[in-house]
Amino acid sequence: MTQAALLLTMKVNGDPVEVAAPAHWTLLEVLRYKLDLIGSKQGCDKGDCGACTVQIDGVPALACLTLAIQAEGRSVTTVEGLSLGQGPGRVHPLLDAFDRYDAAQCGFCTPGILMAAESLVRERRAPVTRDEAAAALAGNLCRCTGYTKILDAVVDASEQILANVAKGGAGEPSTSEGEVSDAR
């Protein structure tokens, strides 16, 4: 059987991308092995661990269970795009909080956790609670931390974002749409 290649057009971290990939490749494989975006991790590769979590049109999804063709025409954000739109020299409040709380140990689960958490802390009126953070991260396995510091960091980041918004600063994290300049 001949191997059909697909020519896919999508937006990745704000940039329009045209990429050729075999029909049986997943979005994760396209990101990692065609676009060199190796932040999204290939863990269990079957939907159990969440290490490959990216956002498709701003919604967390598992790149290992998304066929490349299912991302056609859509906007994909990976952990590499998380801090875009924060202004020069600034990182996303989640990254800052993960650093301050030592929420990453081996770090393998961190990219997926950040992308799942970002959709929770985005555009909130009140800070997230620990329970909300735990529910949002219920598909992301971490075998190092015991989750305590991760949940602390997500709650803290949510408070920081709201404080930044109150100050009128760059508190809104970059989503897949807008904000991110194509001419980065």
Added chain:
Amino acid sequence: MLRLPHFQVSAPTTVEEVVAALKEEPGARLVAGGTDLLPNLKHRLEAPEQLISLGRLTSLRGIVRDDAAGVLRIGSQVRLAEIAADPQVAELFPSLATSAGLVASPSIRNTATIGGNVNLDVRCRYVNQSEFWRGGIGGGCLKSEGDVCHVVPKGRNCVAAMSSDNVPVLISLGASLVLVGPEGAREVAMADYYRADGLRHTKAEEGELTTEVRIPLPTTPRRVDYVKWAVRKSIDFPLVSVALRFDLDGEGVDAAITAVQVVVGVLGAKPRQVSRLEAVIGRAMNDPEVALLVSEATFKQCKPLPNVPYEPAYRRQMIRVYTRRAIQALAQG
């Protein structure tokens, strides 16, 4: 790393195009969210040459209340996360909002569809493993590449378990599926849709596509629930899975029961509708006997198999316990 087998893929935009594509390539597999099919392909449980992605069927992405027909119509491409968060579903069918919100994990619910979930392949601890693992037990079983059953020795019938959280609930609510194929559309009651054969566990015909789930709007007050037990509170498929529905002649907890539905999943390939529950008809919802009678009948009629983790004897007891507690909770306030 688990690579997918080689296949071609198309992404039609209309139901007609999907039906035409299925006719052209009879071995093709439909992929909606892909959260069930892709792991199975990665485990080499199937190797279709053609996949048809349903991701562009935007016409099947609505939840519409149709008062004229007396049903809620849920398009087959509606995501489980959307069902769990939908205000109409929460108001009309709270047990469905519960079950949809208990499936797997948030990211999977963002991708998985209700059409995919009602067609979820049946699961077994000896099937849903890597090809390498299956080789370790002598080369698979009836449902994979072997010819024996590891669950029922000498069994010739595959007993892999229906593991959808939503299917027992939808059956308890009297839902039906709309299937579209080359002969046009037909509606099948979900109570009749599943077969007790793990190798071919639905009555979908070759070339058919599930386009809609229809749930009759409630005509009487009712109390419903879905109870799930799994080892972890996330990601896991259910090990105990019971949908409950009590139709009542009034709103209060002392209203009389006019009809009862108990549907249990994760036994064999077909969900079990518990029968012989007439003894509770006419009793008050808060009659303490109701929880005992129903949970006892459910226990007697449901015999779990060693096809999913945890001992069948324990799961059988837990079916009784979870059913009883859920009914006791329904009878409060």
